[in-house]
Amino acid sequence: MLKSTLLKATQAGAKVLQEYFNGTFTISHKSSVNDLVTEADKKAEAAIIAAIGEDYPDHQILSEEIGEIQTGSNIKWIIDPIDGTVNFAHGIPICCVSIGVEQDGEIILGAVYNPIMNELFFAQKGFGATLNDKLINVSAKTSISNACLVTGFPYHWEEAVNNPLNVLQRFVRQGLPVRRLGSAAIDLCWVACGRFDGFWEHHLNAWDSAAGYLIVQEAGGKVTDFTGNAYSPYQKQILATNGHIHEQMLKEINSTH
Numbered sequence: 001m002l003k004s005t006l007l008k009a010t011q012a013g014a015k016v017l018q019e020y021f022n023g024t025f026t027i028s029h030k031s032s033v034n035d036l037v038t039e040a041d042k043k044a045e046a047a048i049i050a051a052i053g054e055d056y057p058d059h060q061i062l063s064e065e066i067g068e069i070q071t072g073s074n075i076k077w078i079i080d081p082i083d084g085t086v087n088f089a090h091g092i093p094i095c096c097v098s099i100g101v102e103q104d105g106e107i108i109l110g111a112v113y114n115p116i117m118n119e120l121f122f123a124q125k126g127f128g129a130t131l132n133d134k135l136i137n138v139s140a141k142t143s144i145s146n147a148c149l150v151t152g153f154p155y156h157w158e159e160a161v162n163n164p165l166n167v168l169q170r171f172v173r174q175g176l177p178v179r180r181l182g183s184a185a186i187d188l189c190w191v192a193c194g195r196f197d198g199f200w201e202h203h204l205n206a207w208d209s210a211a212g213y214l215i216v217q218e219a220g221g222k223v224t225d226f227t228g229n230a231y232s233p234y235q236k237q238i239l240a241t242n243g244h245i246h247e248q249m250l251k252e253i254n255s256t257h
Helices: 002-020 039-055 085-089 164-172 184-192 206-218 246-253
Strands: 027-029 036-038 060-063 067-069 075-083 096-103 106-114 119-124 129-131 149-151 198-201 222-224 238-241
Touching: 002 039, 002 075, 002 096, 002 106, 002 119, 036 039, 036 085, 039 060, 039 075, 039 096, 060 206, 075 085, 075 184, 075 206, 096 184, 096 206, 106 184, 106 206, 119 184, 119 206, 129 206, 149 164, 149 184, 164 246, 184 198, 184 206, 184 238, 198 246, 206 222, 206 238, 222 246, 238 246
Parallel strands: 060 075, 149 198
Antiparallel strands: 027 036, 060 067, 075 096, 096 106, 106 119, 119 129, 198 238, 222 238
């Protein structure tokens, strides 16, 4: 039942994305001029929460726009109605609905759906990960030297030895291809299906990664924080790889040179 509700809610949000994509909608700003929220974000969020509420009105909700709805339930739905809002607002088709289901503090289900590209990623803990119902696996590359990487940047950061630009510079100076798509949920899913070999980011929120990180793990990948410890969506820093290049990436991220 949880799975069917998750897929129903994901489709409900995606329908709003499809209706508004490349259309006309209002845009407002949050923490900075490029930290956007659109009319579509709010309508997609409402559609998702309504779909969940039809089946589980007592479950907890943590969603990007409305924040947290606390109840006595041991199940929490962690929602990003549109991950990649800046892309969405500019008509760039790298955006998605991302929903993770947490039970007793553990993510057990995740769905990430980009309706513009018609790609639905899904994972259930212990049952593998799929793209449009076909099993997916991380890449088999064993060396960072021929890896294709992806990252993202926060809207604000402090000047420090290992700030996002300095870490990026270390990878780029090795001649490595590093992409910046603008959607952490899609970045994670593209690691899961082998398009990328590794993804790192310095400052994420739970709704950015809750679904995607489970999808990576269920596809055979490895996800940690920057110290190499087990990852939680409530941590800010994330490294997700095919597992083979994980230690190599940790070394570069934590280098002081």
